Amino acid sequence: MDNLQLDSLQLTCERKAELPDIAQKILGFAxxxxxxxxxxELGAGKTTLIKELCIQLGVGDAIASPTFSIVNEYKDVTGNSVYHFDFYRIKNEEEAVDIGVEEYFYSGDYCFIExxxxxxxxxxxxxxxxxxxxGKGEKRIFNLTRYE
Structure with a gap:
């Protein structure tokens, strides 16, 4: 990544019950x-965290991983779109271009990308x-880096 790094922050979560607070801090830092x-790594909790971020944004829909559909669209409490991408199964960037990812990324709506x-x-x-x-048990360490 050649972007200019602006700021970084580390958050630690000992139990899954702390995720709402972690999600609020991530949104604030963003x-x-x-x-x-x-x-x-696979199983680190990416999808679980994204679900909590969506909940904190007021998404009322059932939130699921878009592993097979590549992208899921939700609506937040204000009616704005929230996009959740999972590129695990794509073979190359051309597949992502074909679904119009750049339009999503520059839409001004939240885009959460696995x-x-x-x-x-x-x-x-x-x-x-x-x-x-x-970490051990449910412990997770979140290293956040803002780029511009």
Missing amino acids: DNIKVLIFAG WPEKIERLLPEALLLVRIES
């Missing part, structure tokens, strides 16, 4: 950045990287 990318390394060249410069590390 500030006006609407594209959030999530990195972590497996962003599959489409790295398509990502906007302004984004928040959320790197999730698994």
Whole structure:
């Protein structure tokens, strides 16, 4: 990533019950950045965290991983779209271009992206990287880096 790093923050979550507070802190740290990318091993909790972020934004729909559909669209409490992408199954960036990802990324709506390394060249410069590390039991460490 050649973007200019603006700021970083580390958050620790000992139990899943702390996720609502963590999600609020992530949204606050993101500030006006609407594209959030999530990195972590399979099972680190990327989808679980994205579900909580959606809940904090007031999404009332059932929130599920878009592993097979690539993107799910939800509506927040104000009627704005929230997009959840999972690029785990795509073979190349062309597949992402074909579904119009750049239009989503520059829409001004929240875009939560799992497996962003599959489409790295398509990502906007302004984004928040959320790197999730698994600890003992339910413990998770969230390393946040804002880029512009």
